[in-house]
Amino acid sequence: MSKVMIHPGTYESVRAAVDRAFALFPMELSGKRVLIKPNVLRASDANEGICTHPSVLRSVVEKVEILNPASIVVGDNPGLFNYGDNEESFEKSGLMEAAGRYYQNIGNEARKVDFNPDFMPTVSISRAVLDADVIISLPKFKTHGLTVITGAIKNSYGFLPGAQKAMLHKAAGSPKRFHEMVVDVFRLRVPDLFVVDAVVGMEGNGPASPDLRNVGLILASDNAVALDAVIATLMGCDPARLRFLQKAKQLGLGDYDLNAIEVVGELKPLANYKLPPLGGEAIINNPAIQEIIYSRTIVRPTADPELCTACGTCVDQCPVSALSMEDNLPRVDTDKCITCFCCQEMCPEKAIALS
């Protein structure tokens, strides 16, 4: 039976929760090469809640240091294409300082591995991921327009450097296939431990929404499926409705059934947690409506003229060139758009909404 820890936490007291996580999920790190992977979506301030908070990273680094590993690497592959370079994202979020001398741009070296030919026959994965004896993943407790939640499984999408993330968005072509593809990326190298920053959570149109919520928790597990089931439940979403969890279970990666999970702590759904449009109760409980939405005919990104600065980032980042600037505002070509929401993810002004 998988185990998930739910522990109270603030950014000032993270270390106690991290110590508890390592006690519940003991790891032999002596002489091992350890990779610690925070969720670094893009260059943003720590208080925007878009990336794993530096206090969580710092506490995990300090904990790992005393367990005598051969080496520690802290790294991620932020963004799509080469937007907002790696160093800038780590610097701005405070994660560079928290990583200290262990920071590495893991996007600089990659190795090709076989992938699911339904999407791409091969993908390149950061060499640091393949070289690590132990991987500790530090997801952020957030919503996501495509996968409803972004937790343990989705955090591994950052194992892929550069433009591949966008190319896979394009190859997936629909939200349902995107859910499935994310699991294929995850299982290229399943991390050994997950410590989730759920001190401040994100609601609404994640993964870069301005709606933050004090959740006050640190979660941990050595099984991503069980952990994501707990995250979904805390957000008020039935994990059984999430296609990526269904697929992960089919592949034997774990179970999202709460009866099959030992929860250490109190699992109490957060009242009225705002899920993104694709995850609303009316949608997730109604397969017919879900199918209509998944058919990519309803939800499209639109830019708020009050917030948009016409920087053009969304136009540059769209993997299928579905956006163009008209009168200083991005316009979407609905025939081309594959509803990947990369533009929403990358907009530095949070100007893009799903409507």
Ligand code: SF4
């Ligand atoms: S990325 Fe955001 S701010 Fe920049 S053009 Fe697109 S919508 Fe406007």
Ligand code: SF4
């Ligand atoms: S317009 Fe936005 S949502 Fe549509 S394909 Fe381009 S990046 Fe993805």
